[in-house]
Amino acid sequence: MPLYLDPEELRHQAPGPHLDLIGAMAFRAAGAAQRLGIFEALTAGPLSAAELAARTGTDPGTLPVLLDGLVSLGYLDRGPEAVYANSLMTASSLDRRDPWSYAPALAFWSDLLGELWDGLEETVRTGKPQADFYTWLEGRPRTLRDFQTMLDGMAVGTAPLVAETAPDPGERLLDLGGGHARHTIAFCQVHPRLTATIVDLPGAVEGGRARIEEAGLGERVTLVPGDLATADLGTGHDTALLFNVCHGFDAAANRALLGRVAAALRPGGTLLVLETFADLPEGTPPVVEAFLRSFGLNLAVTQGGRLHSFADVAGWLAEAGFVHVERRRLAGPDELLVATTGEEG
Numbered sequence: 529m530p531l532y533l534d535p536e537e538l539r540h541q542a543p544g545p546h547l548d549l550i551g552a553m554a555f556r557a558a559g560a561a562q563r564l565g566i567f568e569a570l571t572a573g574p575l576s577a578a579e580l581a582a583r584t585g586t587d588p589g590t591l592p593v594l595l596d597g598l599v600s601l602g603y604l605d606r607g608p609e610a611v612y613a614n615s616l617m618t619a620s621s622l623d624r625r626d627p628w629s630y631a632p633a634l635a636f637w638s639d640l641l642g643e644l645w646d647g648l649e650e651t652v653r654t655g656k657p658q659a660d661f662y663t664w665l666e667g668r669p670r671t672l673r674d675f676q677t678m679l680d681g682m683a684v685g686t687a688p689l690v691a692e693t694a695p696d697p698g699e700r701l702l703d704l705g706g707g708h709a710r711h712t713i714a715f716c717q718v719h720p721r722l723t724a725t726i727v728d729l730p731g732a733v734e735g736g737r738a739r740i741e742e743a744g745l746g747e748r749v750t751l752v753p754g755d756l757a758t759a760d761l762g763t764g765h766d767t768a769l770l771f772n773v774c775h776g777f778d779a780a781a782n783r784a785l786l787g788r789v790a791a792a793l794r795p796g797g798t799l800l801v802l803e804t805f806a807d808l809p810e811g812t813p814p815v816v817e818a819f820l821r822s823f824g825l826n827l828a829v830t831q832g833g834r835l836h837s838f839a840d841v842a843g844w845l846a847e848a849g850f851v852h853v854e855r856r857r858l859a860g861p862d863e864l865l866v867a868t869t870g871e872e873g
């Protein structure tokens with residue numbers, strides 16, 4: 529929503545909440561436009577409301593209400609003949625053909641907020657999540673695809689950096705919750721002798737399988753569909769990756785998982801945890817912090833997770849038998865925790 533505060537205009541209108549209200553409506557309207565196929569229909573060129581209604585199967589009397597709203601919110605432009613076109617912002621950020629497209633994120637968050645945030649008050653009252661996020665996701669193939677595409681898009685930039693700066697992973701890598709495979713691929717590309725096993729939920733590993741084949745790594749990477757709480761993680765791995773997984777679980781589930789990870793590593797093996805910790809790095813910009821604190825709320829309401837502090841994760845690691853825990857800053861709020869299992873296993 530490319531709208532800026534006009535202090536004079538908003539002086540008497542509780543500017544923060546009023547802009548939040550517009551933002552909430554804008555987000556809902558943009559999600560609806562995307563689901564109805566409006567932005568996609570306009571990628572080939574401008575159309576009148578009547579043409580758009582025919583293409584998208586929508587009501588020609590009501591569609592212009594949405595279209596004019598989207599014009600005022602910056603998503604569409606309206607020409608003199610009441611012809612609509614994607615705005616520059618929409619064309620440059622919501623085209624699914626673009627690998628950096630925000631379209632999967634908009635679609636995913638729109639579904640999630642629309643369906644799973646209803647019980648926020650109840651979660652804060654009782655401490656209980658309102659849903660099991662991954663069960664909900666597995667039952668919604670389109671949202672699941674958007675979620676994994678969004679994660680993959682986020683990992684495209686960070687994966688090579690992490691793989692290059694992480695300690696030498698040895699020869700056997702275990703990537704827990706690494707379904708989209710981008711991190712495993714980056715590690716395999718940096719370390720030609722590495723073989724890897726990825727464990728993730730069945731729906732998540734499907735996208736990863738295609739990327740692994742595309743990268744020509746089919747012989748070196750094994751995909752194991754399963755639940756991290758029960759799947760066979762194997763033994764004797766040199767390095768395990770636990771990237772952006774701990775925040776989805778509460779303390780008890782993390783303790784149990786880290787115990788299983790310790791058992792799957794060889795004595796002296798390495799665990800790399802990539803996370804945004806609740807104690808954010810100094811200098812985190814306010815807009816990044818605002819997103820991350822809201823993301824923490826999302827974790828609480830949809831899956832009983834949260835952003836954990838570094839000290840909490842380090843404490844669980846010590847209980848699980850890890851002997852050395854180091855915190856390394858990466859670009860932005862992501863951080864890498866490097867831990868080693870004791871030589872006795």
Ligand SMILES: C[S@@+](CC[C@H](N)C(=O)[O-])C[C@H]1O[C@@H](n2cnc3c(N)ncnc32)[C@H](O)[C@@H]1O
Nearest residue numbers: 679683705706707728729732754755756771772
């Ligand atoms: C936030 S994503 C992180 C993906 C990837 N590791 C990364 O950093 O980009 C969490 C991943 O953990 C997987 N996951 C969550 N709960 C799981 C469970 N109980 N068993 C297996 N995988 C799980 C999800 O399917 C998802 O791929």
